[in-house]
Amino acid sequence: MTRRLFSPHGSALVEIAPGMLIAHMHGDWNAEMRALIAAQMKAQVPTLNAAGPWGIINHMHDTLVYGPDIYAQTRADYANRPAGSRLQAVAFVIAPHVEGASLLRSRFESLLDGVIASRVFADSQSAKEWIKAQLQLPDASGLNPGN
Structure with a gap:
C-alpha cells in the first residue's frame, strides 16, 4: 500500500x-482528496453499468481553484474508463458565486473535449435535465441502441 504524502484536503459526498x-465537492482539493473521491465514485460503477447508461454530475460548491494535477487526472480518468463503461455524459455544476468561476469555468467547459459529452451548468436542475436527455441518445459503445 502506498503511503500518502499529505492528508486529503476538501470533502465530497457521493x-x-x-x-x-x-x-x-467542497473545499480546495489536493491530489489525495481527488484520489479518495475517485475511488468512491468507481465503487458505484458496477451497479450503475448494470442498470443501463448513466451520467455523472460533479457539483462544485465552493471553489474551482485546484492545482493543475487535479485537472489533468480528472481528464485522464474519464479518458481511460473501461471499455464496458456505460457512462455517457458528465455535467459540472458551477454557480456564479463559486470561487474562481469567472476565470476557471472555461477550463471545465473544455476539460473533457474529445473524451465524453460534457457541459457546465449554473444550477443542479439544468444539469440533471441535460444528463437525462443524454441518456436517451444512442450509446457510443453500442450498448444502448436508442429508444
Missing part, C-alpha cells in the same frame, strides 16, 4: 439517483 452519480 449520491446515487436513477441513471446518475452525483458528487458534491
